Amino acid sequence: MNGCPPQSPPTSLREYRATDDLAHGQRLDRWLASQAADLSRSQLQRLIDRGQVQVNHTQCDSKKYEVQPGDLITVAVPPATALSLEPEAIPLEILYEDAHLIIVNKPIGLVVHPAPGHETGTLVHALLSHCQSEDGLETSLSGIGGVRRPGIVHRLDKDTSGALVIAKTDLAHQHLQAQIQAKTAQREYLGVVYGKPPSEAGTIDRPIGRHPVDRKKMAIVPEEKGGRPARTHWKIERRLGNFTLVHFRLETGRTHQIRVHCADLGCSIVGDPLYGRGRDIGVNLVGQVLHAWRLSVRHPITEEWIQVEAPLPLEFLKVLKILEQRSG
Structure with missing residues (x-):
């Protein structure tokens, strides 16, 4: 030595x-x-x-x-601190995986990364276990996100299910993050909303920021008051009586973006506890009926397109079946 x-x-x-x-x-x-x-x-x-x-x-x-x-x-940006979280053997539904990235179908109720009130049992804990070497000494996840968010390129709300990409290397992390910023990565969602949107398709282009009173919520906030540009493209997939199955495509990725934009449109997401309060379809729901259905990204090394579709969760299918029966 x-x-x-x-x-x-x-x-x-x-x-x-x-x-x-x-x-x-x-x-x-x-x-x-x-x-x-x-x-x-x-x-x-x-x-x-x-x-x-x-x-x-x-x-x-x-x-x-x-x-x-x-x-x-x-x-x-200083280097990330060594990981100190304990891996947890939480089952994962893998949609795609190689040495550079992994795409999972996140279930409803799973928090993406540790936060106050959710120190264990998160997707990050599951990933630390899944990506751990056989001897348990190394973990193949990007460190750019820091100690509490290794590999996390983008997020989904706790009660939103669907496709989520995670970086295994710093190079993949930077490449995937750049795609999201440049709006070349495509994130498509399916959601059931209350009511009937005003047309067959449209774009909601309204800035989003922290709610001025309720700090747990986001809201439509002018940019001059701190709101950040937010754009959501949508089109009707199926009419279900007084409910509608809608396809969404995100151009930006603000916190609660689809949920806030739908509520502003007067058609909040079914089951949304924050933006759809006071509305009920007579079915006990775990979370909002919103699913990150399709994700398209370029591979950080080969530059080939990777497109995955995350199967709809049983609860989402149950809601569709009930509403189809009611609408005849």
């Missing part, structure tokens, strides 16, 4: 170019949060405070800096 201490992983440098006119005048922390899906706004604020963010090659220590079109913003 030469007595030299082991080298720690290098800091990751990320560059973002503000090419869109929508960036004009946005606060630095808010704009970066819209670009870096794996970093929270509070994480980015800490990086800014620590001098790890540069604008046009000059250190910027103000999160309130107003981004201008053409700005080159560099973020120095």
Whole structure:
């Protein structure tokens, strides 16, 4: 041995170019949060405070800096801390897997990553077990998401089921994240809503932000008050009396996006405990009848398209059957 201490992983440098006119005048922390899906706004604020963010090659220590079109913003992201979560042998429905990524069909009720009130029993715990080496010493998951979110590129709400892609390597994580930001990855959902949408198809283009009163909810919030652009494309798949089966395609991926946009349209998702309160179809439901049905991404190495379809959960099928019977 030469007595030299082991080298720690290098800091990751990320560059973002503000090419869109929508960036004009946005606060630095808010704009970066819209670009870096794996970093929270509070994480980015800490990086800014620590001098790890540069604008046009000059250190910027103000999160309130107003981004201008053409700005080159560099973020120095320190290496993730070693994982300290315990793997749990929770069954997973695998839709696709190779050495670089894994796509699962997340069931209703499974939280994606640890959070207050959900310290165990999450998808991350299941993935740590599934991706563990035979000797239990290594785990093949990207570390970019940090200790509590290894491999997590995007999320689904606890009570939304369906296809979710997870990165096994940092390269795959960055590649998949870039696809989501560039809107080349396709995320399609099926959901049952109350009522009848006003047309056969449409696009909801309304910004979403934290609800001004109820911090557990999101809401339609103007961009000048902190809302972030949100766009949902939808079309009717089947009319079921006073209910409708709708196909959704996300162009952006804000928290609760489909649920908030549907409620704003006056057609909230059936079973939604936050945005559809006071409505009941006479069936005990675990969560909202919303399913991430189809996911299409480019493979981070081969560049070939991977498209998977997640089978509808039994509860979703049960609701469809009941509504079809009622509608004749």
